[in-house]
Amino acid sequence: MISPKITKEIQARLTQMNDEVVQARKQVKNIWIGVVIFSIVLLPIFYLNQAMILFIFVAVLAGIIGGGMHHHIIGKKKNLFKTQIISSLINQDENLGMTYAPQNHITPREFEYSDIFNNQIDRFNGEDLFTGLRGKTQFKFSEVFAEERHQRTDSKGHSTTYYETVFQGIFFVAEFNKKLKGFTKVVEGSDGFFEKLFSGKSKVVLENPNFEKIYNTYGNNQVEARYILTPDMMEKMLKLKEIFKTEIDYSFKENFIFVAIHSSKNKFELNTKQPVDKQQVNRIFDEIENVLQVIDVLALNVRIWG
Numbered sequence: 302m303i304s305p306k307i308t309k310e311i312q313a314r315l316t317q318m319n320d321e322v323v324q325a326r327k328q329v330k331n332i333w334i335g336v337v338i339f340s341i342v343l344l345p346i347f348y349l350n351q352a353m354i355l356f357i358f359v360a361v362l363a364g365i366i367g368g369g370m371h372h373h374i375i376g377k378k379k380n381l382f383k384t385q386i387i388s389s390l391i392n393q394d395e396n397l398g399m400t401y402a403p404q405n406h407i408t409p410r411e412f413e414y415s416d417i418f419n420n421q422i423d424r425f426n427g428e429d430l431f432t433g434l435r436g437k438t439q440f441k442f443s444e445v446f447a448e449e450r451h452q453r454t455d456s457k458g459h460s461t462t463y464y465e466t467v468f469q470g471i472f473f474v475a476e477f478n479k480k481l482k483g484f485t486k487v488v489e490g491s492d493g494f495f496e497k498l499f500s501g502k503s504k505v506v507l508e509n510p511n512f513e514k515i516y517n518t519y520g521n522n523q524v525e526a527r528y529i530l531t532p533d534m535m536e537k538m539l540k541l542k543e544i545f546k547t548e549i550d551y552s553f554k555e556n557f558i559f560v561a562i563h564s565s566k567n568k569f570e571l572n573t574k575q576p577v578d579k580q581q582v583n584r585i586f587d588e589i590e591n592v593l594q595v596i597d598v599l600a601l602n603v604r605i606w607g
Contacts, residue, residue: 407443
C-alpha cells in the first residue's frame with residue numbers, strides 16, 4: 302500500500318492552494334453572475350427591437366466565453382495541484398519506485414501494439430502517466446482516450462465526419478511473468494467470427510464456464526494461450542473484474558501484458574468543490590494503488606522462469 306509523505310512544506314502548500322481554490326471559485330461565481338446580468342440587461346433591448354434571434358446568439362456567446370473562463374481558472378488550479386503536490390510527493394519519494402508525469406500518457410504506438418482493439422485510431426490523447434517498479438515488475442499506465450473517425454452521408458449526398466470512442470479509461474502495460482512466442486487476446490463481448498476474420502486469430506476454448514460467460518479468448522497459439530490462462534489466472538482475472546466493476550480487456554504479447562480498464566471517470570483529479578487537503582491527496586493515492594492491484598491480483602511478481 303502506497304501512502305503520501307506529507308511534510309510541513311507540502312502541508313503549507315496545500316493550505317495555500319486551498320485558499321487559491323476558494324478564491325478561484327469566487328471568481329467563477331462572479332463570472333456567471335456577470336453573464337446572467339449581461340443577458341438580463343440585453344433582453345428588453347433586443348425584445349423591443351424584435352431581434353430575439355440575435356439576443357439568443359449573444360447570450361450563447363456570453364455563456365461560451367464564461368464557460369471558457371471557468372474552465373481556464375479551475376483547470377489551472379487542478380494542474381497546479383498535480384504538478385506541485387502529487388508530482389512532488391511521488392517523484393521525490395524514492396521508496397515508491399515510481400515517477401509521475403501529469404501531461405504525458407501511453408503512446409499511440411504502445412496502445413496499437415497491444416492489438417486489443419481492431420479499430421483504426423484516428424484521434425488519441427491522454428494524461429497522467431505513471432511509470433515504475435512494483436516488486437520485480439516494471440509497469441506504466443495512464444489515462445487514454447482513443448477514437449476512430451467515421452463519415453456518414455445523408456440523402457442529399459452531404460458528408461459529415463464524426464468520431465466514435467474506441468477506448469476511454471486506464472491503459473496499463475507491465476512485464477509478464479512468462480516468456481511468450483505467440484499472441485493471446487482476452488476481451489469482453491466480441492464477435493468470434495469477425496475477430497477471426499479480421500485478425501487471423503482463432504477462438505481459444507477454455508475450461509472455465511464462468512470465465513467464458515464474460516470473456517472471449519483469441520490467439521495464434523492454442524497451447525500457449527492455455528499456458529497463460531491457467532485455472533488460477535482465470536480466477537484472478539475474474540476477481541480483478543469484481544474489484545473494478547467495469548469492462549477489462551487483456552492481451553499478452555512477447556513479455557508484456559496489456560490491460561485496458563474501461564472508465565468514463567476522469568481519475569487522479571483535484572475536486573475543487575471540496576477542501577484542498579490531505580484527504581484529497583489520500584484519495585488520489587488510493588486511486589493509484591487501486592490500479593496497481595493489477596500486478597498484485599494477477600501475481601505478476603511470481604516469476605515462472607529461473
